[in-house]
Amino acid sequence: MAHPKVKELRATSDKAWAQLRAQLHGMEPHMDQSDGPGQWTTREVLSHLLFEPGWKPVPVLKSFADKDLPVIDIRPGDTDLSPERKTMTLKQFADALESQRRDVITYLEGLS
Secondary structure, eight states, X not given: XXXXXXXXXXXXXXXXXXXXXXXXXXXXXXXXXXXSTTOOOHHHHHHHHSOOTTOOHHHHHHTOOSSSOXXXXXXXXXXXXXXXXXXXXXXXXXXXXXXXXXXXXXHHHTOO
């Protein structure tokens, strides 16, 4: 059985995921449009939310300890818009985001 904090985290994540999916409804034709100069497109935002290509969170989570913490390079302004992501559909982005979210939650739910 999952720890109460993990249950709370899952509930928060589920709520945020439902909200994001609702906001994305009907956005497929607008994936590469921005609200104005210098503003990110939907594609850039979704790419930013995905972990960088090839990076897996669970091995990093498994390395956590109360000392010698892993260093994670977070680049807040980087969209990680790889050539593959430039052609992804909205459904492919949603599936990839759901997969990374599910991997993290599944790992956390297995902790004692």
